Amino acid sequence: MNEDPLNRYQSMMNDTHAPAHLPEQVLEQARAQSAASASANATRSAKPGRPAAAPVFSVKRTRVKGFAIAACAVLALGAGALALSPLALSSNNNDGTDTTLSPSFANPFGLAVAEAAEPGQSIALSTDESGISLAGNGGFDIRFAMNLTCAGESIKHLSYAIEGDDVRFMGFDISQDASHPVMDTPAQFEVDYDDQNPEGLRREILVNTADPAIMENKQQISDLHRQLEATEDPDAAAVLQDQLNELFVESTELNNAYYGGDLMSGKIDNNTWFASKVTEAAQKLANATLSVTATFTDGTTATKNYRIAPVEDFEQKCKTFLDVSFTPDHDENDPALATPLFTITELS
Secondary structure (H helix, E strand, O other): OOOOHHHHHHHHHOOOOOOOOOOHHHHHHHHHHHHHHOHHHOOOOOOOOOOOEOOOOOOOOOOOOOOOOOOOOOOOOOOOOOOOOOOOEEEEOOOOOEEEEOHHHHOOEEEHHHOOOOOOOEEEEOOOOOOEEEEEEEOOEEEEEEOOOEEEOOEEEEEEEEEOOOEEEEEEEOOOOOOOOEEEOOOEEEEEHHHOOOOOEEEEEEEEOOOHHHHHHHHHHHHHHHHHHHOOOHHHHHHHHHHHHHHHHHHHHHHHHHHOHHHHHOOOOHHHHHHHHHHHHHHHHHOOEEEEEEEEOOOOEEEEEEEEEEOOOHHHHHHHHHHHHOOOOOOOOOHHHOOOOEEEEEEO
């Protein structure tokens, strides 16, 4: 063949989306339309005896272009839940006994989306940017935009961590150049309580759905490519190029298997395929733990742990959501666009 296999592979690596008929911008529009229909619910009122919510942590709709995620190796997440501070507050009951209050009780706080639930109780999340929404896909990553706003009193700053296989945060810093954002994929991040939504910063939760063999293949290609560029021995270069060519063939087979022969042949529709991948991501997300640690103005800390899980019949409901979203001139008030897809539970 006349075309250099390396160029073919690099072209494939630069494609950050699933097949062309699943454009990210359509999902972005669906999010925007769904958020618009639910905007009346975006403002949360403080409940008696509970702290007022901070300003809503909303995802910026600035179009992010030109980024490639598919070539990244799976990150090993090692950030666990942070422990409660040993500091405590004491008071005396009328009978003379001592009652010790943990900082989390003395200074209640938590995710605003979960404030209506008691620990161990699951509540539904709205399917828009005030809850959790499908933000699209990048390579083998499924992207979720979640409202991470925290509500509380006397809080100085917050630390967010997520622990789980193939689950991480993604930060897009678009403050300088929206067309070339600075990307970060941390297991945790920190924000000041009074500035939970910094201008120019967009955060999402990413879940990698690639077969481990795909990630291993990409790493092998990357390693051999570096060796090929470094060698000046023609014989060694020829051997390395042959090995690369074999890996390119393997890469094509693995990618075809990921996207599925039924999809490529048209035996199943695009939304059915995509819903299956989102379901895989949702199941991985359900096995992860989202932790939020508050540092209060008095120096004490407290941590809340959460589990985000798909609702029953998630795949079918997700498929229906996609069908409506991809329908031209669809009804913005269609119930399918407001059907909750996830629940959140505060872990005890």
